[in-house]
Amino acid sequence: MPDKLDKIIESKKLLLPILTEIQDRDGYISEDNVRQLSKKTKIPLSEIYGVATFYSFLTTKPEGRNIIHICNSPSCYVNGSLNIIEFIEKELGIKSGQTTEDKLFTLHIGSCIGCCDKAPAMLLNGEVHDKLTEKKIKGIIKKCRS
Ligand code: FES
Incomplete structure (x- = not known):
């Protein structure tokens, strides 16, 4: 049975693939996406936003074609x-x-x-x-x- 620490590690391992999936679906990661993801995963907003803005292949604003x-x-x-x-x-x-x-x-x-x-x-x-x-x-x- 996974303890609380295992659950946290697992949810953070999935953060990057989830953000990548959101971007593939919506074209960018919106503030609303970050809020919903934080609510669902219990990962703090600041942490999700930190990951979304750290990687150059992720974007938090709409981009060109x-x-x-x-x-x-x-x-x-x-x-x-x-x-x-x-x-x-x-x-x-x-x-x-x-x-x-x-x-x-x-x-x-x-x-x-x-x-x-x-x-x-x-x-x-x-x-x-x-x-x-x-x-x-x-x-x-x-x-x-x-
Ligand atoms: S330095 Fe490696 S591709 Fe430009």
Whole structure:
């Protein structure tokens, strides 16, 4: 028979998969989602909110249809990620963490996505795009807009 501590450990192990599921279902984790989850699991609001805001792949606000995560870790950085970031920001008219007015794009600048040998790299809706150039970015954005 699990004691109280086992139950707490079990509920916290499930927190990340539950939040991921909520985001997959709703597109983001709302304040209402956090409150309901806290009520159901008895995990404090602050703890759930802490997890929901800690991981870069989770979001607590609605995002655009196309979500860009550009890597700015060392390998990408030395291969020109800052120029790529600047170019994308200019093309989309937004900064990291923002969504375009037409709700087509959300931009995030983050850490390594595991494609260091093909830097600079980014994820677009979870799909890897590497060896980025301004020409490649233009094509990707154009395809998303069509
Ligand atoms: S440093 Fe950019 S993908 Fe690893």
